[in-house]
Amino acid sequence: MSGFISPPVTGPATGAPEKRVITCDFEANEKDLFRTALVGSLLSFATLGIYRFWMITKLRRHYWGGIKIDGDPLEYTGKPLEILLGFLIAVIILAIYLGLINLGLTFLGISFASEDPIATAVSLNVSVFATVPLLFYARYRAMRYLLARTRWRGIRFGMAPGAATFMVRALLLWLLTIVTLGIMYPYLRFKLAKFMTDRAYFGSLNFRQTGYWTELFVPWITIYGVGIASAVVNFAAGHALPPLMTTILSLATYVLLSIAFLRFQFIAFRCLWSGKVLGDAGFDNKLDIRGALLTYGHGVLAMIPRVLFAGVFMLGALVAIAGLVGAGLSLTDLDQLPGQLVQAARSLTVIVAALGLYLLLTAYFFASTQIYFVQRILALEAKAMIVENTSALAASQQRAHDEAAEGGGFADALGVDIGL
Amino acid sequence: MTALDQYARLEAAARYYDGVSAEPQSVIVSFGERTLVIMNFSNHVNAHWPLASLRALESSDRATYQLVPHRDSDERIVLNDPEMMAAIRTVCPDLMKREIDRRGLRRALVWAGGAVAAVLLMVFVIIPQLAGQLAYLIPPERERQMGDAVAKQVVSFLGVSGEEPFCTTPDGLAAVETMRQRLAAEIELPYPLRVDVLDHPLVNAFALPGGRIILFRGLIDEADTPEEVAGVLAHEIGHIVSRDPTVGALRAAGTAGILGLLLGDVFGGAIVIAVTEAAINARYQRDVEQRADETAYRLLANAGLPTTPFAGFFARMGEEHGDAEGLLAYLASHPQLSDRAERAEAADRIGSNRFEPVVSDRDWVAMREMCE
Numbered sequence: 001m002s003g004f005i006s007p008p009v010t011g012p013a014t015g016a017p018e019k020r021v022i023t024c025d026f027e028a029n030e031k032d033l034f035r036t037a038l039v040g041s042l043l044s045f046a047t048l049g050i051y052r053f054w055m056i057t058k059l060r061r062h063y064w065g066g067i068k069i070d071g072d073p074l075e076y077t078g079k080p081l082e083i084l085l086g087f088l089i090a091v092i093i094l095a096i097y098l099g100l101i102n103l104g105l106t107f108l109g110i111s112f113a114s115e116d117p118i119a120t121a122v123s124l125n126v127s128v129f130a131t132v133p134l135l136f137y138a139r140y141r142a143m144r145y146l147l148a149r150t151r152w153r154g155i156r157f158g159m160a161p162g163a164a165t166f167m168v169r170a171l172l173l174w175l176l177t178i179v180t181l182g183i184m185y186p187y188l189r190f191k192l193a194k195f196m197t198d199r200a201y202f203g204s205l206n207f208r209q210t211g212y213w214t215e216l217f218v219p220w221i222t223i224y225g226v227g228i229a230s231a232v233v234n235f236a237a238g239h240a241l242p243p244l245m246t247t248i249l250s251l252a253t254y255v256l257l258s259i260a261f262l263r264f265q266f267i268a269f270r271c272l273w274s275g276k277v278l279g280d281a282g283f284d285n286k287l288d289i290r291g292a293l294l295t296y297g298h299g300v301l302a303m304i305p306r307v308l309f310a311g312v313f314m315l316g317a318l319v320a321i322a323g324l325v326g327a328g329l330s331l332t333d334l335d336q337l338p339g340q341l342v343q344a345a346r347s348l349t350v351i352v353a354a355l356g357l358y359l360l361l362t363a364y365f366f367a368s369t370q371i372y373f374v375q376r377i378l379a380l381e382a383k384a385m386i387v388e389n390t391s392a393l394a395a396s397q398q399r400a401h402d403e404a405a406e407g408g409g410f411a412d413a414l415g416v417d418i419g420l
Numbered sequence: 421m422t423a424l425d426q427y428a429r430l431e432a433a434a435r436y437y438d439g440v441s442a443e444p445q446s447v448i449v450s451f452g453e454r455t456l457v458i459m460n461f462s463n464h465v466n467a468h469w470p471l472a473s474l475r476a477l478e479s480s481d482r483a484t485y486q487l488v489p490h491r492d493s494d495e496r497i498v499l500n501d502p503e504m505m506a507a508i509r510t511v512c513p514d515l516m517k518r519e520i521d522r523r524g525l526r527r528a529l530v531w532a533g534g535a536v537a538a539v540l541l542m543v544f545v546i547i548p549q550l551a552g553q554l555a556y557l558i559p560p561e562r563e564r565q566m567g568d569a570v571a572k573q574v575v576s577f578l579g580v581s582g583e584e585p586f587c588t589t590p591d592g593l594a595a596v597e598t599m600r601q602r603l604a605a606e607i608e609l610p611y612p613l614r615v616d617v618l619d620h621p622l623v624n625a626f627a628l629p630g631g632r633i634i635l636f637r638g639l640i641d642e643a644d645t646p647e648e649v650a651g652v653l654a655h656e657i658g659h660i661v662s663r664d665p666t667v668g669a670l671r672a673a674g675t676a677g678i679l680g681l682l683l684g685d686v687f688g689g690a691i692v693i694a695v696t697e698a699a700i701n702a703r704y705q706r707d708v709e710q711r712a713d714e715t716a717y718r719l720l721a722n723a724g725l726p727t728t729p730f731a732g733f734f735a736r737m738g739e740e741h742g743d744a745e746g747l748l749a750y751l752a753s754h755p756q757l758s759d760r761a762e763r764a765e766a767a768d769r770i771g772s773n774r775f776e777p778v779v780s781d782r783d784w785v786a787m788r789e790m791c792e
Contacts, residue, residue, distance in 0.1 A: 027481035066480035072435065072444075072498050073479040075486060081524035088531040091681045092538040098681070099542045100550075103674035107554045110669075111562050153444065154437040154496035203442060394443040398494060413681055 019389040026382035028066030030371055036062060037370045041363035053080040053087070053412075059370070060146075060419055066375075067382050069152060070390050078149035078407065086145075086409020094134075094413055101130040135416050136170035137163045140196070141404075142411035146419045147200055148402040155203040156399040162199050169195060183224070186216035186268075193272050202278055203396030211275030219267045223260040230256060259293060266292045269381060280392035287384040295380060299372030306368060310361045321353045424511060427451050432501035436466070439494025449497065449504060451511070456487070458497065476508070476515045491519060539682050543675045543700065551670035555663040560610035560630070563666060567630030570665075571616075574634070580620055587617040587637060592790020595783035596635075599646070602723050602778055603654050607661060615653065619791045623737070625652050627659035629666040637791045643733065646787070650723075650778040651716060651730025651764070658715030664708050672701065705753040713760060717767035724775055731764035 040055025057080045064076035140163035147157040173188040190213030197209035230253040238246055266289050273285040387393075411417040428451060436447040436458060447466060448459045455468035473490040485505050487497040499505060509515055575585045600615050607613065611631040621638040628634065633656045635649070643649045659665060679700070680693045720727050738757035754760075779787070 027479075027483070029480060029482065032480070062480050065477065068479070068484075071484075071500075073477075073484055073486065075477060079521060079524065081521050081528050084528050085524070085531055088528065088535040091535040092531075094681050095535075095538045095542045095678050099547050099674050099678055102676060103547060103550055103554070103670060106670055106673035107558065110566055110666075111558050153442045153498075154439040154494050155442045394441065396442040398440050 020391055021386060021388050022070045022390050024382050024385040024387065025068040026066050026379040027068065028062060028375060028379075030375065033059075033062055033370055033375055034367050037367035038363055041366050042359070045359045045363070050084070053084045056080070056083065056417075063375070063378060064150065066378075069385075069387060072153050075151040076149060077151055078145070082145075082404075082407035083409045083412060086406030087412050088409070089406055090138075090410040090413035098131065105130065131414065133167050133171055134410075135414055136167040138411035138414050139416050139418065140166040141406060142408035142416070142418050143196060144402070145404040145406075145408040148404040149407075152202070154398075155396050156401070157203075158201040158399045158402055159196070160199040160201070162195070166192070166195055183221070186220045187213045189213070189216060189268055190272070197272075197276055201399060202393070203399045205279035205281075205393070205396045208277045209272065209275055210277060211271065215271050216264070216268050219264040223257065223264060226256050226260045262293060262296060263289060270384070273385065278393065279395060280389055282388040284386040284388060285381070285384050286386065287381055292377060292380050295376050296373065299369075299376065302372055303365075303368060306365070310364070314357050314361060317357055318350070318354055322347075322350055324349075424451060424454070427507045427511065430504060430507055432499060432504035434497050434499045434501070434504075437496040437498070439496065447497070449499065451507070456508070471512050472514075474508070474512050474515065475517070476512075478516070535682065539678055542678055547674040547678075548667075548671050548704070551667045551674055552663075554670055555666040558666060564611050564630030564632070567628035567632040567665070570628050571632060571634065575618070578618075578620055578622075580618060585619060587619050587791035589786070589790040589792070591783075591786035592617070595779050595787040595790070598779050598783055599650055599653060602725075603650060603719050604657055606722065607657065607719075609660065613657065613660060617790060625656050627656045627665050629663075629669070631660055633657070633660065640787055640790075644736075645729050646777065646779045646784045647725055647729035648733040649787070650725060651720060651727065651733060654716035654719040654723075654730075655712050657719060658712035659708075661715060662708075662711065664712065668705070668708070671704070675700075702753050706755050709754050713755075713763065714767075717764070721767075721769045723778070724770070725778055726770035726775055727764045727768045728770075731761045731768070734758075734761035734764060 036055065036058050040051065040058060043051040044055060057076075057078055060076045060078060064074040067074045144159040144161075144163070147159045150157040170188075170192060173184075173191055177184050177188050190209075190211070194209040197207045200207040234246070234249055234253060237249060241249070266287060270285045270287040270289070273283050276283045408417050408419075431448055431450045434447055434449045436445045437443075438445070446461060448461065450457045450459070452468055454471050456471060456474060457465060458467045458469065459465050467489075469487070469489040475488050475491055477486040477488075478484070479486070483500055483502075485497075485499045485508070487499060487508070489495055499508075596615050596617065600613060604613050609631050613631045613633070615633045615635065617635050617637060617640065620636050621641075622636045623638040623642045625633065625635045625639055633653065635653065635656075639652060640649060643652075675697075679697055716730065717727050720730070734757045738761060
């Protein structure tokens with residue numbers, strides 16, 4: 001440790017300290033991000049996925065380091081080996097747990113199933129429910145790790161233990177949501193956010209979630225409204241219109257529902273953050289919903305030509321390679337194409353080339369989505385973040401290092417890791 | 421003039437955090453004798469940070485450094501003066517260096533070995549063993565129901581239309597029954613062994629859970645002699661005796677997704693998993709098929725029948741349709757036809773001796789015509 005430090009020097013005392021209000025900032029290089037994501041994905045493929053822990057860490061450092069609060073950036077102090085270790089331990093536990101559960105449930109399903117083939121099929125798939133509780137448990141642990149490895153001004157964030165309780169709460173709330181056909185989802189969203197927030201800390205200061213779940217209700221119900229209205233229109237018009245128009249109508253319905261759902265997500269983000277307090281400080285978020293939706297839409301529009309180009313590129317390259325190994329593909333006679341594709345698939349060269357191209361394109365798309373959908377939206381959200389009474393944050397005392405063992409690796413093994 | 425001399429007079433304002441509280445302090449940063457000097461505004465020196473252990477975190481817009489005196493420190497200095505940042509960069513070559521966590525790496529390797537071992541153990545040893553045991557614990561009635569349900573699905577999948585997808589001429593059924601009795605005389609099963617002939621041109625046969633065997637019309641058409649059909653039937657009976665269909669279903673259900681744990685990540689892992697799972701299932705299936713072949717030899721020998729016709733059947737199939745080659749051989753669910761022919765030939769106990777034909781000539785004709 002340092003040893004040279006003299007007691008902290010405070011500034012000149014003022015009368016009543018003004019309650020400072022600051023807006024956060026986000027500034028990060030897009031080229032750096034693209035390169036990290038692209039190279040990282042390719043290396044992850046090459047290492048059968050092992051490298052992804054290093055890539056995830058690099059990406060988190062990039063995003064955290066772009067968020068500036070009162071001029072000081074956030075710090076991500078996670079280590080790739082921590083997540084890797086957690087992942088490996090999770091694999092061992094899950095291999096045994098899943099294997100035995102799947103086997104046992106299938107055995108029970110066969111032994112006690114009725115003659116009805118549908119019931120048999122259902123009981124054979126019931127093992128899927130064995131993993132659902134674990135998803136929530138893993139999610140909480142992943143969040144705890146992220147917070148425990150975040151610092152601001154040298155002070156650690158943290159989260160109290162509570163994964164098991166979280167798991168039970170989440171299961172019950174989801175049961176409620178399903179029983180009410182999804183209408184109570186905003187309640188679930190708020191309650192789970194409150195559970196996590198109330199257990200989160202910045203140093204010695206505790207976060208609290210205030211507000212009411214009903215604020216999320218109207219945006220959520222709007223989705224149902226859009227859905228019902230579209231269904232009515234589709235049904236009424238479906239008979240009268242030619243098939244092309246009905247397809248366009250279905251597409252439009254899908255787009256409208258997606259927009260309504262996205263809108264809810266943004267409003268939920270804004271609402272929940274506006275209700276958070278930290279000690280004597282408070283948060284407010286002024287995210288422009290229309291702006292966020294437009295940014296997202298712009299991202300989709302940017303991806304469409306890329307997808308088309310990639311498809312054409314892939315097909316062209318495959319034809320060229322197939323031609324090189326003598327398994328020609330004639331694009332003129334499309335009936336022959338499937339048979340010829342199977343024929344071409346017998347050549348190892350073609351298989352490897354196809355796989356390579358697919359991986360290359362996947363890496364490219366991953367990197368692109370990081371730019372258009374992750375960073376740009378994060379930038380909007382961060383720049384809309386307001387911290388009230390910032391000086392109150394100075395009261396936070398340092399928090400002890402939380403081992404937070406398994407570092408979100410459990411969530412990674414189950415595919416529900418967050419913070420990427 | 422060293423780099424340090426050049427920067428001797430450089431100063432910059434910065435914010436200091438002592439790592440105990442989040443209280444910001446305004447400081448001035450400058451260079452000392454191989455150290456970074458941190459002073460408050462009354463020119464009182466707060467600290468010297470040795471340059472050798474100095475590390476920095478760059479913000480993502482590259483405009484800010486967060487300096488730490490050494491890797492594990494909680495103290496921070498936040499600096500945005502570009503000149504000072506450039507100076508520190510020049511003077512500290514190790515500024516951005518990250519330590520390799522050797523202990524963590526060792527631990528990770530150990531656990532990696534454990535993870536791979538756990539997955540392999542579960543997939544290749546524990547689940548198959550347990551599946552083998554559990555298959556015999558399923559109530560026989562349930563197993564039969566499962567087999568019937570699967571049969572229904574297969575029939576509809578194959579698109580066998582008509583009211584009666586099975587061939588039911590009484591003489592043909594009687595002939596099949598004779599063959600069944602000859603081969604399965606000493607077999608003990610908790611449910612009856614049922615053999616049906618499906619009216620479909622595929623050259624195939626399979627066993628279903630619960631003692632049900634389905635022969636395809638195509639198989640009977642393709643066979644030269646009834647002893648060839650008997651060989652195939654014996655092979656399927658072998659599957660029934662070992663509960664292979666049920667064990668296979670349990671094993672597949674048990675190992676589903678385990679492999680995905682190891683390789684499952686968003687990036688193309690799905691393909692690798694699918695191929696690996698297919699290869700593993702195929703390899704397992706090949707072992708099972710081989711064991712069924714060996715049971716078939718035993719049943720044929722016990723019934724006083726030769727295995728040469730069985731071998732001949734494989735040889736002919738091999739010539740007509742060929743074996744899977746190259747990469748696809750790994751995905752083949754049955755052993756190579758040429759190998760099966762060789763092994764069947766070697767298992768023959770009758771040789772050139774006489775044997776009682778498995779069915780009479782009349783029965784054989786009835787079998788050939790039972791699907792009309």
